[in-house]
Amino acid sequence: METNFFAKFHGLGNDYICLDEEWIDFNLDREAIKTICDVHYGIGSDGILLKTYSSKADFGLRIFNPDGSEAEKSGNGLRIFSKFLYDYGYTMKREFTIETKGGIVKARIEELTNGRASVITVDMGKAVFTANEIPVLCDTEECIGKKIKVDDREFEINCVSVGNPHCVIIVDELDENIVKKYGAKIEHLDIFPNRVNVQFVKVLSPDLVEIRIWERGAGYTLASGSSSCAVASVMVKKGLTDRDLTIKMPGGTLRIQIDENWNIRMTGEAQEICSGHLSPELTEQFI
């Protein structure tokens, strides 16, 4: 590994830049994150995955959104990070643990293609519906099937945490314009003290749903692993699907399995895009 080395990956079109905290010579602060994630002043990305030391798991991971905020969990991010660890020789194991701000998860390299990780499974932890653990301000213990009004429109929301907070809205038809207009407003509602990720979901069959995503701190993305975990948990809670289901997104599909104790397993692909070094003219701004 060399100083300021980076590798860029995507998980179903949700892209991330991997950095190793032992190999960066600048301060990865809010401004640095926003610049690196900017498509004009930086590389461009839906976020940064920073490899850190962990005393509790095999590896540590910090997850940053392109607005500079830090997330507790990222499903696509965890598959990508697992691939980064395996492909770049940080581990020879096919199964290992990763400590995130939202808890310790277990990753498994399911398939290799040409010796590189291609399909990864992550045990993402448990779905939590208790309102004050999400958090969401709500007059009942759980915020399931609650009606809210946003400007001129009413929505029925179902809130869940999978380490990071989510607001799931079931619709008959998916409309990208609605997602972009109201996702941004819902993200910042006062009832969500830490903001929230928003998903609109259309049920297609007992084992297939389609979603559109507005991510906290990132906006409209083509796919989201933790969103898929959140949606699957709400679907099972409301009895709308099987416990083993496929989530269809613009960027592709993920398989999610929810067990009787609300443990979530996510399986899907991750692909490398490019690698290289951040130039001194970029990083010297942040020393």
Ligand SMILES: N[C@H](CCC[C@H](N)C(=O)O)C(=O)O
């Ligand atoms: N924006 C999210 C983190 C990234 C989630 C998404 N990219 C995924 O794959 O789970 C948050 O602030 O909680």
